[in-house]
Amino acid sequence: MARIFRRNLIFKEVFSISSNIQWFPGHMAKALHQFQNNVHLADIIFELVDARCPYSSINPEIRKIGRGKPHLLILTKADLADTEMTQSWVRWFRLHGYAATSVDSKNNLTSNQITKIAQQILKSKINSDHAKGIANKTIRAICVGVPNVGKSTLLNQIIKRRAAQVGNRPGITKGQQWLKSSRNLELLDTPGILWPRFQNESIAYKLALTGAIKDNLYPKDDVALFAIDFFRNHAEQNLAKRYRLTGDDLKLSRVDLLMKITKNAGMLQDFNRGSMRIILDARRGKLGNFTLDELSIAKSGLDNDN
The missing domain is CATH 1.10.1580.10 (Conserved Hypothetical Protein Ylqf; Chain: A; domain 2)
Structure with a gap:
């Protein structure tokens, strides 16, 4: 070299x-294994990705494990990313069949908003439950994302209390816990997870x-x-x-x-x-808002990418 x-x-x-880089230590492998064991408990996966690299921060292992499970991509830290690029990425994800939304520190995603989004994604299941006489069933969502993606901050905004530790470094969320967001939504918090090989x-x-x-x-x-x-x-x-x-x-x-x-x-x-x-x-945004991922890196879908 x-x-x-x-x-x-x-x-x-x-x-x-x-x-x-050795970025996949034992605790991360354990967290991935726990996610694999717990994903069946959830109705939907909330995957948080960094709006500054929304494509590169999608974890391919999560997509493999959760294949077939309803999935919402939440682009966090949008206030640090290029606004037009964030909007373009949200459109791209939706165009290719993936539910997506973006959030930032100024425009919090409320419990009612996230519940409505989840209900829309799960509309067929909810209608099926209603036909069986099951009404107002609590939606269970498992929350996952790369380390330091702002997951704990978002969860605290949604449930309106500091139930999840907040920090500006990866690895702050150590365990997995169910959090009550509203009468109709429960969230399973997980530690930040990367994947074994980039x-x-x-x-x-x-x-x-x-x-x-x-x-x-x-x-x-x-x-x-x-x-x-x-x-x-x-x-x-x-x-x-x-x-x-x-x-x-x-x-x-x-x-x-x-x-x-x-x-x-x-x-x-x-x-x-x-x-x-x-x-x-x-x-910290001292060099301006930026998005590292160009749309040109995306292919026709996510299943074989990253």
């Missing part, structure tokens, strides 16, 4: 994050940049360089404004640009800190 050397720091010119490096970079992978599990410079490439191509002025970059700076190689950003941030040659600054700035 080609490498370039700068001031005693080694940067990979061609980098491979997927070979350097199909390409791009997925790994996107999940790392948006916080689904713990920060101690990947090389910071690799992800920062990925972020530099993305923002230079899609939001160059935001990058320049945030880090006081000139037009000439923006023409530098990504490695030299990382060094320049680190220096401008007052971190001298601490490139690990400089890399983490870029990653955190992206997550």
Whole structure:
């Protein structure tokens, strides 16, 4: 693998994050197994995906395990994503037969709203129950998503109390618990779950940049360089404004640009800190709203993708 050397720091010119990350620890395998054991208890799956990478954060293992089970995709953190892209992704999912909606921190999804969405998806089952004399049966939904997708925050909004731990790091939800949302809806909370193998490096970079992978599990410079490439191509002025970059700076190689950003941030040659600054700035919206997934990466459906 080609490498370039700068001031005693080694940067990979061609980098491979997927070979350097162990993102599927034992507790995650256990959580996936628990999901497999519990999914039959639910009427519907609520899968939360990050609106900044809505396609890449869909867990293919969940789709395999829950095949045939009614499924709602909820795009979270829409206030941090590109608004038009979020709307386009919701339309794409619906066009291809997948129920989908988006939420953000400003427009909370209420218990009544989510109940109505679930009732619409389960309309045939509810009508069948009514024909059998079963009315107003409580809908049970199992909630799943990648780590740090905002699942606990959303659940707390829906049930209007802090029943689920809230944090800004993956792994905060440790157990599985049923939560009473309303008279007609119960939710089974689950820990964040990734899958054993990412199909390409791009997925790994996107999940790392948006916080689904713990920060101690990947090389910071690799992800920062990925972020530099993305923002230079899609939001160059935001990058320049945030880090006081000139037009000439923006023409530098990504490695030299990382060094320049680190220096401008007052971190001298601490490139690990400089890399983490870029990653955190992206997550917190300091570089503007963004969506890493282009519609062009989607195929005709989800069953064989990711």
